[in-house]
Amino acid sequence: MVEPGLATAASLAAVRAAIRPGITTLELDALAEAAIIAAGGESNFxxxxxxxHTVCASVNADVVHGIPNNRPLEPGDIVSIDSGAILGGWNGDSAMTIVLEDFTRPDLVAERRLLADITEGSLWAGIAALASARHLNEVGAAIEDYIVEHGRGHRYGILEDYVGHGIGKSMHEEPPVYNYRVRPRGPEVKPGLVVAIEPMVVRGSIDTIIQDDDWTVTTADGEPAAHWEHSVAVHPGGIWVLTAVDGGAAGLAPFGVTPVPIP
Known part of the structure; x- marks a missing residue:
């Protein structure tokens, strides 16, 4: 699953390089698709x-499953891009959140970047927990603990209706991967397990609505949201983040975890 993971990573890298005020999410969608095709894959979305479309593009109060459109992005927008590729019959799935600069509203930008940064940090906390976990639901506990610790003084909520998942021959497989602490321990973590870990964090209430397009999930109170995701493999030597070019080395370093390449 390394190749579809890298194709997915390439699509997000293309978006990251191009995103700016004035560009549309439809234009970003085309760039993501071109990157996946150049890597020999196709969009699994x-x-x-x-x-x-190749990506889901969720802006401001949209949390996940936003449909790319022709609205030019504006300074200060918080934009979550979710992308996936299939190659050789196997899938990759990853997401990131970017806040566009707005020099006229530095407080808004700082607030939204903090939300995005804490959500990304919680993702890496969950991945780090997977490296030593005996049961899968230890991941959600680590994600929640990170958000509680680093989000003190802020009204952050973790979406409960949308969670991570297994991934392999299909993009969405069992088991579910919770982003918060649950009572069951979940499946045993052992070599062969591949999961997409994807915390979705909002500022304010976790209540959401689905827009009339039947896809876009939006916060009911209109507060902004962030979404980060990586596909991660457990193998006999350790873990490897399939959708990170370095296998997750940079993101895991603060947690004292070193990813091990798949033999």
Whole structure:
């Protein structure tokens, strides 16, 4: 699953390089697709019945599953891009959140970047926990603990209706990967397990609505949201982040975890 993971990473890298005020999410969608094709893959999002785009682009109060459109992005927007690739019959899935600069509203930008940074940090906390976990639901506990510790003084909520998942021959497989502490311990963590870990964090209430397009999930109170995701493999030597070019080395370093390449 390394190749589809790297194709997915390439699509997000293309978006990161191009995103700016004035560009549309439809333009970003085309760049992501071109990167996946250049890597020898195809978009797995386009294989989902009823969905016609390479990425989901969720802006401001949209949390996940936002449909790319022709609205130019504006300074200060917080933008989550979720992308996936299929190559050789195997899938990759990853997401990131970017806040666009707005020099006229530095407080808004700082507030939104903090939300994005804490959400990304919680993702890496969950991945780090997976490296030594005996049961899968230790991941969600680590994510929640990170958000509680680093989000003190802020009204952050972790979405409960949308969680991570297994990934392999299909983009979405069992088991579910919770982003918060639950009572069951979950499946045993052992070599062969591959999961997409994806915390979705909002400022304010975790209540959401689905827009009339039947895809876009939006916060009910209109507060901003962030979404980060990586696909991670457990193998006999350790873990490897399939959708990170360095296998997750940089993100895991603060947690004292070193990813091990798949033999």
């Amino acid at each position: 386009k294989l989902v019945p009823g969905y016609r």
